[in-house]
Amino acid sequence: MSVLGFAGCIGALRENTFLLKFFSVFLGLIFFLELATGILAFVFKDWIRDQLNLFINNNVKAYRDDIDLQNLIDFAQEYWSCCGARGPNDWNLNIYFNCTDVNPSRERCGVPFSCCVRDPVEDVLNTQCGYDVRLKLELEQQGFIHTKGCVGQFEKWLQDNLIIVAGIFVGIALLQIFGICLAQNLVSDIKAVKANW
Numbered sequence: 015m016s017v018l019g020f021a022g023c024i025g026a027l028r029e030n031t032f033l034l035k036f037f038s039v040f041l042g043l044i045f046f047l048e049l050a051t052g053i054l055a056f057v058f059k060d061w062i063r064d065q066l067n068l069f070i071n072n073n074v075k076a077y078r079d080d081i082d083l084q085n086l087i088d089f090a091q092e093y094w095s096c097c098g099a100r101g102p103n104d105w106n107l108n109i110y111f112n113c114t115d116v117n118p119s120r121e122r123c124g125v126p127f128s129c130c131v132r133d134p135v136e137d138v139l140n141t142q143c144g145y146d147v148r149l150k151l152e153l154e155q156q157g158f159i160h161t162k163g164c165v166g167q168f169e170k171w172l173q174d175n176l177i178i179v180a181g182i183f184v185g186i187a188l189l190q191i192f193g194i195c196l197a198q199n200l201v202s203d204i205k206a207v208k209a210n211w
Contacts, residue, residue, distance in 0.1 A: 018044075022197060029204050038197040045190045052183065067165050070099035075107045077126065088128035090164055094171060097129035100163035102148055102155065105129075113148060123148045129159045 018040050025033030055062055070087075077084055091097055098104030105111040105125050113123040125144035132139075147158050155161055172179065 022193070025197070026200060029200075031201050031204055034197045034201045034204075038194050038201070041190055041194050041197070045187060045194070048183075048187070063165060063169070066168070067099045070164055071104055071107055074098060074104055077108050078110055084126075088126060090168075091126070091128035091160070092132075094164055094167035095160045096162050096164035096167040097125055097160045098163055099165050102129060102159055102161060104163070105148070121145065125159055131158060131160060 018037060021033045022037035022041075024030065025037055073083055073087055077087060102125050106113060109117070110119045110121045111124055111126075121144075123146050125147060127139065127141040127143055130140070130143035144159060147155055150158070152161065
């Protein structure tokens with residue numbers, strides 16, 4: 015994007031038709047790639063759901079390995095009020111949270127604090143609220159943690175905000191088309207001036 019922006023800027027300042035054409039062609043290419051990605055995402059939404067599920071489960075496995083990844087998962091689970099990819103039992107994939115008898119971790123059969131239902135009157139975050147919660151029955155769990163998976167919650171959020179998401183993509187597409195039109199207009203103006211020499 016930096017090279018593309020640089021080419022467009024220098025092409026306009028120096029009235030270089032090659033750089034302006036380069037800018038226009040690659041901006042058009044990016045536009046059509048975005049369009050193709052949107053169409054493919056709509057057509058292959060089940061495959062994308064499976065890939066998202068796989069991505070979240072892989073990150074659940076590595077939850078304690080990387081602090082940035084941990085913060086990302088915690089943010090997603092708090093924002094979408096979810097736990098795991100399909101549900102809290104996905105945390106069995108993590109060596110610290112799995113429910114096997116050989117697991118010596120204190121977090122055994124638990125979930126991270128980001129899965130917990132927050133009490134609005136609590137000022138201090140209870141980071142141990144998810145301990146041993148998966149030993150309870152599912153109906154009991156609902157009082158302590160979010161039992162819906164993040165894949166389903168993300169799909170629900172996407173459907174609820176479809177107009178906003180589509181509006182952002184259309185706005186970006188219109189800006190790209192506008193940039194292409196301006197670059198091509200400048201190229202034709204430069205050629206018209208050069209033709210008069």
